Amino acid sequence: MTSAHGVAVGVAACAKTFPDGTRALEPITLDVARGETLVFLGPSGCGKTTLLRIIAGLERPDRGGRVLFNGADVTAIPIERRNVGMVFQSYALFPNMTVAENIGYGLKIRGIDRAERAQRVAELVALTGIEGLEQRRIDQLSGGQRQRVALARAVAARPSVLLLDEPLTALDAALRERLRFELDSLLRMLGITTIYVTHDQAEAMALGDRVVVMRKGAIAQVGTPREIYFAPANRFVAEFVGAANLLTARAVNGVLNLAGGKLVTADVNTAGDVVAMVRPESISVVAPEAASLSGQIERISFVGDRQRLTVRGTIERPLLVDAPNTLNLKIGERIGLAIDPHAVRVLPGERP
Amino acid sequence: MGNRLSFLAQLALTLLVAAFLIVPAILSMLAGVTANYFRGIRSGLTLQWVMQVWELYADTIVRSFAVALITLAVTLIVGVPAAYALHVRGGRLARAVEEIITLPLAIPGLAIALALLLAYGGLSDFRRSSLFIVAGHVVFTLPFMVRSVIAVFALIDVKTLDESASSLGASAWRRFRDVIVPNAVPGILAGSLMVVTLSLGEFNLTWMLHTPLTKTLPVGLADSYASMRLEVASAYTLVFFVMIIPLLVAMQIFADRAGRQVA
Numbered sequence: 001m002t003s004a005h006g007v008a009v010g011v012a013a014c015a016k017t018f019p020d021g022t023r024a025l026e027p028i029t030l031d032v033a034r035g036e037t038l039v040f041l042g043p044s045g046c047g048k049t050t051l052l053r054i055i056a057g058l059e060r061p062d063r064g065g066r067v068l069f070n071g072a073d074v075t076a077i078p079i080e081r082r083n084v085g086m087v088f089q090s091y092a093l094f095p096n097m098t099v100a101e102n103i104g105y106g107l108k109i110r111g112i113d114r115a116e117r118a119q120r121v122a123e124l125v126a127l128t129g130i131e132g133l134e135q136r137r138i139d140q141l142s143g144g145q146r147q148r149v150a151l152a153r154a155v156a157a158r159p160s161v162l163l164l165d166e167p168l169t170a171l172d173a174a175l176r177e178r179l180r181f182e183l184d185s186l187l188r189m190l191g192i193t194t195i196y197v198t199h200d201q202a203e204a205m206a207l208g209d210r211v212v213v214m215r216k217g218a219i220a221q222v223g224t225p226r227e228i229y230f231a232p233a234n235r236f237v238a239e240f241v242g243a244a245n246l247l248t249a250r251a252v253n254g255v256l257n258l259a260g261g262k263l264v265t266a267d268v269n270t271a272g273d274v275v276a277m278v279r280p281e282s283i284s285v286v287a288p289e290a291a292s293l294s295g296q297i298e299r300i301s302f303v304g305d306r307q308r309l310t311v312r313g314t315i316e317r318p319l320l321v322d323a324p325n326t327l328n329l330k331i332g333e334r335i336g337l338a339i340d341p342h343a344v345r346v347l348p349g350e351r352p
Numbered sequence: 353m354g355n356r357l358s359f360l361a362q363l364a365l366t367l368l369v370a371a372f373l374i375v376p377a378i379l380s381m382l383a384g385v386t387a388n389y390f391r392g393i394r395s396g397l398t399l400q401w402v403m404q405v406w407e408l409y410a411d412t413i414v415r416s417f418a419v420a421l422i423t424l425a426v427t428l429i430v431g432v433p434a435a436y437a438l439h440v441r442g443g444r445l446a447r448a449v450e451e452i453i454t455l456p457l458a459i460p461g462l463a464i465a466l467a468l469l470l471a472y473g474g475l476s477d478f479r480r481s482s483l484f485i486v487a488g489h490v491v492f493t494l495p496f497m498v499r500s501v502i503a504v505f506a507l508i509d510v511k512t513l514d515e516s517a518s519s520l521g522a523s524a525w526r527r528f529r530d531v532i533v534p535n536a537v538p539g540i541l542a543g544s545l546m547v548v549t550l551s552l553g554e555f556n557l558t559w560m561l562h563t564p565l566t567k568t569l570p571v572g573l574a575d576s577y578a579s580m581r582l583e584v585a586s587a588y589t590l591v592f593f594v595m596i597i598p599l600l601v602a603m604q605i606f607a608d609r610a611g612r613q614v615a
Contacts, residue, residue, distance in 0.1 A: 019443070058515055080518045090509065092516035096534035105530070106520035157521065 006193035007070040007160040008034045009055060014065035016050050016217075024050045026218040027065065032161075034070075037187055037194040039208035041201060043240070047217035048197045049165055055195060056163050057082045069160055085159030085192075089166040091150040093138045099149050100125070100134040106157035124152040127186070143171050144179060151183070155190060162187075162194045168203060180206055201241045205229065213237045229279075234349035238277045245278045246347075247315040256344070260314030261293035266341040275350040280308065280320040282343035285327060291336025295319060297329060311335070377593075384587030401587035405576070409588065412572035413595070419482055419568060420551040423489040427547050430490075431497035432540060436532050438498070439505040440514055450502075454495040461556025464491055468561065482566045488557040493550050497543040504539030538609065545603035552596060569595070 009032040016025035025047040032038045040048035053059040055067055057079030066075045074082055085106075093102050100121050107117045125131055128148040133141065141149065147167060154162060167183070168176045184207050187194050198204050204211045205225035213220040213228055213236075220240075221233040232238035235246060247263075249256040254268035256276060265276070288294045295314035300307055302325065309321040309329065314337060321337065323329065384402065388395040406413075434453070438446045456464055468488055473479050505511075510532060517527040533540070555570040562571050573592060576585045 056519060058518075078518070079515075080521050080523055083521070084519055086516065086519035088512055088516055090512055092509070092512040094513060094517070094531050094535070095508065096531070105517070105522075109521040109526060153520070163519075 005158075005191055006034060006162070008032060009161055009193060009195070010066075010068035010071070011051070011055065012066040012068065014051070014054050014061035014067065016047070016054060016059060016065075017062050024217055025054075025061075026216075028219060030212065030219070030222070032193060032195060034193055035191050037196060037207060037209045039196045039198060039204040039211045040214055041198055041204040041208075041211050041241075042214035042220075043199055045216075046214040048199075048212075048214050050217075051214075052163055052165055052195060052197045055161070056084050056086055083157070083160045085154035085157070085162045087147075087150045087154045087162075087164045087167045089169055091146045091167075091170075093146060093149055093153070095138050097138075098134065099130065099136050099138070099141070102138070102149055103152045103156050105153065110157055120156060121152075124156055127189075128152045129182075144175050147171065147179060151186070155192065160193070162190070162192050164194065164196045166198055167196075169198070169200070176200075176203075183207065205241070211241075213240060215240075230343075231345055232277060232347065234347055235275065235277075238345070238347060243280050243320055245280065245283075245315070245317075245319050246275060247278070247317075247319075248273070248275050249315075250274075251346075254341075258293065258315050260295045260337075261291070263293060263339060263344060264341045265344045265346060267346070270346055273351070275347045277345045277347055278339055278343060281306075281322040282340060283319075283321045284338045285309075285321065285323045285329070286336040286338045288334050288336040291338060293337040293339065294334060295337060297331055297333045297335060300329060300331060309335075311337070380586050381590045381593060382586075383583055384590040386583060386586075389582050389586070401583045402590065404584055405587045405591055408580075408584075409567075409569075409572045409576070409591075412567045412569050413591070415482055415566065416552055416569035419485050419489060420548045422483075422486045423493055423551045424544055424547050426486065426490045427494050427497040428540070428544065431494055431543065432501055432533065432536065433528065435498045435501035435505060435536075436510075436528060439502050440511055442511075450498070453498055456491050457495055461488075461492065461554070462560055464488065465557045465560030480563055480565070485558055485561050485566060485568065488561045489551045489554055492554060492557055493547040496546045496550065497540075500543035500546065501536055501539040504536050508535050510535065538606070541606045542603065545599060545606060549596065549599045549603060552599070 011028055011030040013027040013029055014025065015023075015027040017023050028051060040051060042048050050059060054061050054065070057074070057077060061067070061075065066073055068074065069082070094105065097105065103124055104117045104121045107120055112120075121134070125134060128151060130145060130148050130152070133145060138146065138149075150167070168179055171179065180203055187207065196204075196207055208225055210222060210224055211228050212222045215236050221228055221237045223231070228237055228241050232241060232244075238244040238246065247256070247258065249258055249263070251257075251265070251270040251272060251274050254265045254270045256263040256265060256270075256274070293314055295311035297309050298312045298318060299310040304325065306322045306325050307327070307329070309323055311319040311321055329335070382393070383389045385397050385399065386393060386395060387398045438450055465488055468484070468491070472484070472487070478484055513531050513535065514527055517531045522530065553570060554568075555574065558568050558571055559574065562568065567575065569592060573585075573588050576588045
C-alpha cells in the first residue's frame with residue numbers, strides 16, 4: 001500500500017462562469033502526478049474550491065475546459081462514476097447511519113458483500129484510530145472523530161483520487177495541528193493522488209508535495225513548499241505564504257541601496273528599480289558597528305519560541321525581524337542587521 | 353396585594369375567553385349524547401344518535417379515510433421527490449415552481465374546485481369517482497408536504513449530504529433512498545399528518561366536487577346539519593372530533609420531536 005497509486009489528474013483550460021455572470025475561475029491548466037499530494041492554497045473566493053469541485057465532477061467547467069484522469073477525458077462523467085473520494089469541510093457524514101455504515105457505504109454501493117465490507121471497514125477503523133466507535137451515531141462524535149470517519153469513508157473504496165475541501169478548518173487550532181501530522185502520515189501511507197484545498201499556508205506547506213497558490217480565480221504560482229516560500233513569484237505569494245518584508249530599492253551590481261545601508265543580493269546582475277523580499281527569520285541581529293545595515297527597534301513582541309522586532313530606519317516601511325528569544329534587546333536600541341545574500345529574493349513579477 | 357389582584361383578574365379573563373371558545377364545542381358534543389336536546393340533560397344520556405350516525409354515514413367516514421390515505425400516498429410519491437429536486441437544484445426556476453405549488457393556498461377552495469370541474473368535469477367516470485375529490489385534495493395539500501420536507505432539508509444541509517453520497521458512487525435513486533429520505537423522516541411525518549388532517553377536514557373544495565355518491569365526512573356533516581334532527585348532527589360532530597383529535601395530538605407530538613431533533 002506504500003507504492004503510489006490512483007490516477008494522474010489533468011486539468012486543461014478549465015474556466016468557470018456562474019449563471020449570474022460571476023467569473024469564479026480563469027482558464028486553468030494543471031497536472032497532478034500519480035500519487036502526488038497537490039494543495040490549492042488561497043484566500044476565500046480565490047476559486048480553489050470551485051476548481052476542486054470541477055475535478056470532482058460536482059461542477060462542469062465552461063465550454064472548452066477538460067478534466068483528464070490518466071489522460072482519459074472525464075469531463076462529461078458525473079461524480080458518481082468518477083471513482084473519487086471526497087472529504088467535505090462539514091464532513092457531510094450521514095446522520096442516519098452508524099460510523100461503520102458510513103465508512104462502508106461506498107463499498108455497499110459497489111456491491112461488495114457484507115463479509116468483505118466488514119473486513120475493509122475494520123482495516124480503515126484501525127488505520128484512522130477510531131476503534132470502539134464503529135456503532136456510534138454521528139451526533140455522538142467529536143469534531144476530530146468526525147474528521148477521521150469522513151477520511152476513512154472517502155478512501156474505503158480505493159478511489160482514483162482523493163479530494164479534500166478544507167478538512168481541518170472546522171476544528172480548533174490545537175486539534176488542527178495534531179490532525180495535520182496524522183493526515184500527512186496517512187496520505188504518505190496511502191500513496192494515493194490527493195488534491196487538498198486550504199486557506200491555511202502552514203497546512204499547505206506541511207501536506208503538499210507541491211502547492212498551487214491561487215488568487216482571484218487564477219494561479220499565482222505553482223511550486224514545492226520551499227519554492228513558494230523562499231522564491232515567491234510575486235508580492236501576493238510572498239505575503240500570503242508566511243510573513244514577508246517587501247522592499248523597493250534601486251540596485252547596482254546586485255547591491256540594493258536602502259535607507260539603513262546596503263543590502264547585498266546573491267545575483268550581481270540585479271540592477272535598476274526592483275522589489276525584493278526578505279523573510280523576518282532570515283535576518284540576524286548583530287552589533288551595529290560592523291554591520292552594513294542598521295535600524296532602530298520600535299517594538300518587541302515576545303511570542304515564546306522567538307521575539308519579533310519591528311525595526312525603523314532600515315527600509316521605508318517598518319522591517320520585521322525574528323530574533324532568538326534569548327537575546328536581550330530594548331526598545332529604542334540601535335541594532336545592526338545581517339542578511340544572507342541568498343535570503344534576498346528579487347520578485348521577478350513586480351515593478352516598483 | 354395589588355399583584356395578586358391583577359393575577360386573579362388575568363386568570364378570570366383567561367378562563368372566560370377559554371370558556372367562550374370551549375363551551376359551544378362541549379354543548380354541541382353533549383347534544384349528541386342527549387336523549388332530547390330540547391328537554392336537556394334531564395332527558396338522559398344515550399348513544400342512539402351516535403349509532404344512527406354510524407348507520408347513516410358510515411360510508412362517508414370510510415370514504416374520508418380512503419380519500420385521505422390516497423391523497424397522502426400521492427403527496428408522498430410526488431411531494432418528497434419534488435422537494436428533493438427543488439431543494440438540491442435551487443435557483444430561480446426552483447423558486448418559481450415552489451411558488452406555483454404554494455399558490456392554491458391563496459386561492460379559495462371554491463375557485464380551485466370550479467377550475468377542476470371546468471377542466472376535467474367532462475371525463476364523467478373520473479368526475480363521478482372519489483378520485484376526483486382526491487385530485488382536489490392533492491392540489492390543496494401538496495404545498496404542505498413539499499414545504500415541511502424542504503424545511504427539514506434546509507436544516508440538515510441535504511445538498512452536501514447528497515454530494516457526499518454521489519462522491520461515494522451512489523446514483524440519484526440510491527442517494528434518495530439511502531440518504532435523503534431517511535434523513536427527511538421528521539419532515540415527512542409532519543407533512544403526512546398535516547395532509548391527512550387537512551384532507552379529513554376539507555369542506556370547501558369537497559363540497560363543490562362531491563356527488564351524492566361520493567360524500568365525505570365534512571360534507572355529510574353539512575348534510576346532517578341541514579336535514580337531520582339536531583341530536584344527530586351533534587352526534588356526527590362528536591364522531592368527527594373523536595377521529596380528528598388523535599391526529600392533531602399526534603401531529604403536535606411529531607412536530608415537537610422533529611423540532612428537538614434538529615435543535
